[in-house]
Amino acid sequence: MISIPVEHGLLLATILFCLGLLGVLVRRNIIFVLMSMEIMFNAVGLAFISGGSRWHQADGQIMFMLVLTLAAAEVAVGLALVLQLYKRFKTVDIDIVSEMKG
Amino acid sequence: MLDILWLVPTFPLVGFLLLACCALPKKIASWVGVGSVGLSALMTLIIAIELLNLPVTEQVFRQTLWQWFVSGDLHVAFTLYLDPLALVMMCIITGVGFLIHLYSVGYMADDPGFSRFFAYMNLFVSAMLVLVLGDNLVLLYLGWEGVGLCSYLLIGFWYEKPENGYAARKAFIVTRIGDTSMALGLFLLFMHLGTLDIQQLMQSAGQTWTSGSSMPTLAAALLLGGALGKSAQLPLQTWLPDAMAGPTPISALIHAATMVTAGVYLIARTHELFLLAPDVLFIVAIIGALTLLISGFTALVQTDIKRILAFSTMSQLGYMFLALGVGAWSAAIFHLMTHAFFKALLFLASGAVIICMHHEQDIFKMGGLRKCLPVSFWSFMIGGLALAALPLTSGYYSKHEILAATFAFEGAGNNLWAAGVFGALITGIYTSRLIFIVFFGEDKTHAQESIGLSIKLPLLILCALSLLGGMIQVPLESVFPIVAESPHMKGMVNGMTSLAPFIGLFVAYLFFYLKPNLPQTLVNTYPGRLLQRFWFSGWGFDWLYQKLLINPFMWFVRVNKKDVVDSLYRLIAWVTRMLHRLLSLTQTGRVQWYAAGIALGVVAIVGLGVWRDHLWF
Numbered sequence: 001m002i003s004i005p006v007e008h009g010l011l012l013a014t015i016l017f018c019l020g021l022l023g024v025l026v027r028r029n030i031i032f033v034l035m036s037m038e039i040m041f042n043a044v045g046l047a048f049i050s051g052g053s054r055w056h057q058a059d060g061q062i063m064f065m066l067v068l069t070l071a072a073a074e075v076a077v078g079l080a081l082v083l084q085l086y087k088r089f090k091t092v093d094i095d096i097v098s099e100m101k102g
Numbered sequence: 103m104l105d106i107l108w109l110v111p112t113f114p115l116v117g118f119l120l121l122a123c124c125a126l127p128k129k130i131a132s133w134v135g136v137g138s139v140g141l142s143a144l145m146t147l148i149i150a151i152e153l154l155n156l157p158v159t160e161q162v163f164r165q166t167l168w169q170w171f172v173s174g175d176l177h178v179a180f181t182l183y184l185d186p187l188a189l190v191m192m193c194i195i196t197g198v199g200f201l202i203h204l205y206s207v208g209y210m211a212d213d214p215g216f217s218r219f220f221a222y223m224n225l226f227v228s229a230m231l232v233l234v235l236g237d238n239l240v241l242l243y244l245g246w247e248g249v250g251l252c253s254y255l256l257i258g259f260w261y262e263k264p265e266n267g268y269a270a271r272k273a274f275i276v277t278r279i280g281d282t283s284m285a286l287g288l289f290l291l292f293m294h295l296g297t298l299d300i301q302q303l304m305q306s307a308g309q310t311w312t313s314g315s316s317m318p319t320l321a322a323a324l325l326l327g328g329a330l331g332k333s334a335q336l337p338l339q340t341w342l343p344d345a346m347a348g349p350t351p352i353s354a355l356i357h358a359a360t361m362v363t364a365g366v367y368l369i370a371r372t373h374e375l376f377l378l379a380p381d382v383l384f385i386v387a388i389i390g391a392l393t394l395l396i397s398g399f400t401a402l403v404q405t406d407i408k409r410i411l412a413f414s415t416m417s418q419l420g421y422m423f424l425a426l427g428v429g430a431w432s433a434a435i436f437h438l439m440t441h442a443f444f445k446a447l448l449f450l451a452s453g454a455v456i457i458c459m460h461h462e463q464d465i466f467k468m469g470g471l472r473k474c475l476p477v478s479f480w481s482f483m484i485g486g487l488a489l490a491a492l493p494l495t496s497g498y499y500s501k502h503e504i505l506a507a508t509f510a511f512e513g514a515g516n517n518l519w520a521a522g523v524f525g526a527l528i529t530g531i532y533t534s535r536l537i538f539i540v541f542f543g544e545d546k547t548h549a550q551e552s553i554g555l556s557i558k559l560p561l562l563i564l565c566a567l568s569l570l571g572g573m574i575q576v577p578l579e580s581v582f583p584i585v586a587e588s589p590h591m592k593g594m595v596n597g598m599t600s601l602a603p604f605i606g607l608f609v610a611y612l613f614f615y616l617k618p619n620l621p622q623t624l625v626n627t628y629p630g631r632l633l634q635r636f637w638f639s640g641w642g643f644d645w646l647y648q649k650l651l652i653n654p655f656m657w658f659v660r661v662n663k664k665d666v667v668d669s670l671y672r673l674i675a676w677v678t679r680m681l682h683r684l685l686s687l688t689q690t691g692r693v694q695w696y697a698a699g700i701a702l703g704v705v706a707i708v709g710l711g712v713w714r715d716h717l718w719f
Contacts, residue, residue, distance in 0.1 A: 024694065025694050025698050033693075095692060
């Protein structure tokens with residue numbers, strides 16, 4: 001069994017996380033924002049898995065299960081919001097919905 | 103049976119609560135209002151009989167109700183202390199108070215604020231009883247402030263008229279100056295002697311301080327300040343004449359018979375302290391003599407029936423202070439008692455006149471009322487005779503005792519006595535002037551005496567007390583140091599003391615009855631007019647205070663309209679508001695900005711955690 005060094009796993013996770021964050025920050029289409037958040041979730045999950053396999057602990061995988069559940073819940077709520085948004089504004093552009101300001 | 107002492111102040115308090123909280127119909131309100139004080143008077147009677155049957159040295163009773171508060175070394179218990187001095191005050195408050203309450207039922211019958219009036223009156227009686235029964239100075243101060251509050255409420259009882267509210271505020275603020283001084287005195291006493299319990303305080307003051315040293319002098323002077331304010335003596339006397347804005351029973355109860363004597367009571371109660379400060383005691387005598395002369399002259403030229411009586415009250419309080427100053431303690435309390443009788447009578451009688459004249463108070467619009475108002479006339483006559491201290495009336499005995507003690511006083515005794523006798527002469531003049539103008543002379547109006555039994559009965563009883571009150575022996579031997587054998591004046595001095603009121607009477611007879619035009623001719627000359635205006639304004643004290651205190655204060659208020667001190671707090675508020683504006687700029691409603699903020703925040707916090715050791719803090 002070829003073992004992948006933990007640094008590689010973490011590096012990949014970091015890159016994925018940053019890409020996801022960038023997506024969240026710059027995309028205007030709310031569906032893409034949600035997808036970018038998914039990427040961030042998975043990057044975090046990957047970091048957990050690599051950590052777990054490095055120290056031979058099951059904790060990393062358990063945490064990943066938790067992240068998956070969280071992601072599922074987030075998508076359920078998020079998509080419902082997107083539907084509502086589209087119904088009201090006939091658009092999925094996130095900048096249009098900037099009414100809640102101080 | 104002395105255990106029922108606590109009931110005495112409680113009845114009026116319950117009466118107050120009932121009247122204040124429930125909207126009672128007039129009939130029940132009058133029963134509650136008068137009944138509560140009547141019950142108190144009854145209890146007082148029982149207690150008096152009980153206490154006076156004890157041997158003289160044991161005439162002291164103490165009743166602790168509960169611990170009021172404890173703060174550090176200061177333990178203040180709600181303790182009532184009864185001794186003959188407190189008993190005399192209690193009898194005056196509940197007895198005269200009850201008669202005045204009864205009178206008020208008739209006097210205030212048509213007033214829309216009927217039960218409010220009785221609520222305040224009951225609260226007043228209760229507070230005054232706490233004042234005289236208080237075992238420690240804190241409790242006394244509670245009653246002291248309580249009566250001050252009631253005085254304020256009752257002077258401004260007819261609050262629709264702005265000048266009544268002004269008079270009420272004036273009374274409150276002027277007495278507050280004295281009260282502040284008294285509070286400082288309390289602090290000083292507690293700081294140096296570690297207790298405020300009156301009996302302990304007096305004892306340890308005598309042990310700690312030597313007579314005439316600076317500490318007791320300062321403490322006594324501060325307490326004197328409080329007494330001056332409450333008893334309307336120079337220089338805090340200006341509030342009392344204006345206090346006549348209240349209903350007449352109030353003037354009788356609070357501003358003549360009871361509350362204004364609180365200052366006299368305070369000095370008598372703490373006389374051991376004052377004996378340690380002979381200088382202050384001498385000042386008390388001087389202030390008394392000055393006040394009695396100044397207010398006597400002022401009363402000579404007033405035209406408002408109640409103002410004349412108000413100035414005469416000040417003058418009589420001056421006699422009491424004179425007596426206190428020369429160490430004639432029981433004479434002062436005796437005069438306090440007889441004064442309560444005849445001054446209450448005079449005020450109530452003037453109230454009856456005012457009712458029958460449809461609220462006319464100018465004596466020059468009255469005249470010849472002798473025939474149409476017989477009850478008021480005779481009451482006024484008896485009260486006036488007692489006030490002028492004609493022989494055989496109650497006022498004669500008490501005033502005579504004071505003047506005798508003053509004459510025997512070493513040092514300035516003769517001068518003080520001369521002032522007192524001259525004051526008695528003036529008292530005779532202004533009293534008979536009042537009676538001559540109001541009840542004799544030509545008829546100016548036609549009045550009908552329409553007063554009910556509830557007005558006539560108190561007048562009758564007070565008439566009897568004013569005439570015979572001099573026979574009452576005030577049982578104060580155990581309270582005050584025994585004066586070496588009551589001094590006897592020599593024939594000449596004695597005669598002058600007794601004769602002075604008669605001379606006054608004769609002068610008034612000459613001026614205001616035989617030749618009613620003579621005073622007017624005198625006033626029309628230049629010095630006469632000047633003097634008349636000067637006296638009428640109460641020796642210009644109001645003017646002086648206006649110029650010296652009020653105007654500078656008003657000027658300062660105008661200059662400082664924006665409040666310099668407040669600007670600091672306004673600055674703080676302004677900075678906060680600006681920061682708030684700044685922060686609210688970040689609330690754009692753009693989700694991605696928020697997300698960026700969160701990301702940056704996380705980076706900063708994580709960075710802080712990772713490079714913690716490399717940072718400068």
